[in-house]
Amino acid sequence: MTSPTSSEAQYALCAENVSLGYGDRIILENINFCVEHGQIVTILGGSGCGKTTFMKGLVGLLKPTQGRFELYGKDISALSAEGWLDWVSKRVGVLFQSGALIGSLTLAENVALPIREFSNTPKEMLDEIVRLKLAMVRLEGYGSYYPAELSGGMKKRAGLARALALDPNILFCDEPTGGLDPVISAEIDDLLLELNYLLGITMIVITHDLPTIMAISDWSIMIDGDARGIIASGAPRDIANSSDPRVYDFFHRQVSRGKA
Numbered sequence: 001m002t003s004p005t006s007s008e009a010q011y012a013l014c015a016e017n018v019s020l021g022y023g024d025r026i027i028l029e030n031i032n033f034c035v036e037h038g039q040i041v042t043i044l045g046g047s048g049c050g051k052t053t054f055m056k057g058l059v060g061l062l063k064p065t066q067g068r069f070e071l072y073g074k075d076i077s078a079l080s081a082e083g084w085l086d087w088v089s090k091r092v093g094v095l096f097q098s099g100a101l102i103g104s105l106t107l108a109e110n111v112a113l114p115i116r117e118f119s120n121t122p123k124e125m126l127d128e129i130v131r132l133k134l135a136m137v138r139l140e141g142y143g144s145y146y147p148a149e150l151s152g153g154m155k156k157r158a159g160l161a162r163a164l165a166l167d168p169n170i171l172f173c174d175e176p177t178g179g180l181d182p183v184i185s186a187e188i189d190d191l192l193l194e195l196n197y198l199l200g201i202t203m204i205v206i207t208h209d210l211p212t213i214m215a216i217s218d219w220s221i222m223i224d225g226d227a228r229g230i231i232a233s234g235a236p237r238d239i240a241n242s243s244d245p246r247v248y249d250f251f252h253r254q255v256s257r258g259k260a
């Protein structure tokens with residue numbers, strides 16, 4: 001729907017010396033990285049290390065206490081609330097950890113909501129767009145269902161349809177496979193790969209799910225709560241054998257916990 005204003009921007013997203021926190025409490029500091037167009041980047045780390053905080057910063061819901069985020073070459077840390085709505089929310093889709101579907105609305109109404117908010121699309125066209133978005137996440141025919149009537153995996157896919165409603169250039173997903181069994185998780189992995197391949201959407205996926213990390217990542221960034229920052233960055237296969245025990249143990253914990 002909206003293309004980046006600076007199509008020549010070298011990166012989809014960059015963090016420059018970013019610190020994030022709540023009040024006086026610093027959660028992450030001196031964060032530096034860039035994401036290339038069309039890549040799937042996973043953000044890894046144990047529970048409570050600051051992954052969701054990181055995503056809130058990336059999507060502009062939490063202002064950095066230091067440094068800046070650049071989206072397609074534009075400094076989004078400096079934007080006002082209106083500027084943010086106008087510039088960022090049309091380019092960015094977010095799948096929140098909770099799914100964040102509105103329980104009193106049907107699936108179709110949930111997906112239509114952001115489109116209604118940002119346009120005066122006529123009803124027939126809106127219905128057609130919603131049908132398409134639901135088909136993209138393999139939920140065709142479920143438009144009249146309420147969130148409570150859906151399984152965990154279907155809820156995640158519905159959240160994904162809503163995140164894709166405005167045809168974002170970049171999609172953020174917080175724990176898209178959280179709480180799902182391995183088979184359903186693998187279906188979500190495949191769906192993300194397909195959307196990335198077919199639509200060319202850049203994706204930032206927060207996860208601590210090893211099979212997901214290995215299946216979808218072009219690049220991974222591992223953060224650590226005690227270090228308050230990035231402790232590894234690279235293709236997962238490369239960083240998995242890091243000499244840093246915090247990184248090595250993260251990648252090998254399931255193997256070492258197994259019976260074999």
Ligand SMILES: Nc1ncnc2c1ncn2[C@@H]1O[C@H](COP(=O)(O)OP(=O)(O)O)[C@@H](O)[C@H]1O
Nearest residue numbers: 022025027045046047048049050051052053054
């Ligand atoms: N709104 C908030 N206010 C104060 N502290 C918070 C808030 N949200 C998260 N935190 C704290 O920030 C730390 C990182 O949390 P979070 O980013 O949710 O971790 P993760 O997503 O990696 O599990 C935790 O110690 C958490 O208690």
Ligand SMILES: [Mg+2]
Nearest residue numbers: 051052053097
């Ligand atoms: Mg989280």
